[in-house]
Amino acid sequence: MTITRDTPSASTPRPSRRKGKRVMVVEDDPLLAMELEAALRHAGAADVVICRGMTEAAAALESWTPHAVVLDVHLTDRDDGWALAEMVSLLGARPPRIAFSTGSPESIPDDVRRLGPVFAKPYDTALLAAELMQVAPTGLVGRLREALR
Numbered sequence: 544m545t546i547t548r549d550t551p552s553a554s555t556p557r558p559s560r561r562k563g564k565r566v567m568v569v570e571d572d573p574l575l576a577m578e579l580e581a582a583l584r585h586a587g588a589a590d591v592v593i594c595r596g597m598t599e600a601a602a603a604l605e606s607w608t609p610h611a612v613v614l615d616v617h618l619t620d621r622d623d624g625w626a627l628a629e630m631v632s633l634l635g636a637r638p639p640r641i642a643f644s645t646g647s648p649e650s651i652p653d654d655v656r657r658l659g660p661v662f663a664k665p666y667d668t669a670l671l672a673a674e675l676m677q678v679a680p681t682g683l684v685g686r687l688r689e690a691l692r
Contacts, residue, residue, distance in 0.1 A: 563589030564610035564676060569600045569627065570644065571619045575668075579613055582672035596620035597627055604631070609639045611675040616645040625655040632658050642675050 566588045570576040573595075580591045592607065594600040596618050612631050616624035624643070632638050641659035643651060648663045662671050 563587050565590040565592070565607070566611045566613065566675065567592045567594060567600065567603060567607075567609040567639075568613045569594045569597070569618065569624065570613065570615045571595050572615070575644075575664075578668045579671070582668035583613075583676070585669070586672035586676040588672075588676065597624065600627055601630075604634070608634060611640040611642070613642050613644055613671065613675065616643055616651060617647065625651060625658075628655060628658050640675055642671055644671070 564587065566583050568576050568579050568583070568591060570579065570593065576593045576595075580593060583591050588611075592603055592609070594603055597620050612628070614624050614628055614631075618624055621627075624645075628641050628643070631641060643655075643659060643661045644664060644666070645651065645661065646664040648661045651661055660671075660674055
């Protein structure tokens, strides 16, 4: 697992004292992962944890809960990244927001697509970051406003 500069230990992610969202990037392409990290930080993320595969991501989730997850669907260690998305969607009362990253969006099952937006590679990392960092509507009034937009 690659932990970014704001996290003190290379073995256990720890929340930053800065305000902002914690984001996990599960991506096996190191250049794309670094570009996503930069875009997410620019969009306001306080902590970004980069995991190169499903095994690293699952281990990180045992001790660290992100506000959002960018998930490459086709990783070198697993070809069904949506399995991790389904697990993440069950975390707590307010599960992390999920965005999928894939070179073959048609391979994502329809029932998984409801978990978050799908970004087909190549995509604009700034758009993905903006999508994840926007504040999700809370409460009945917030959800109604969002539905009417």
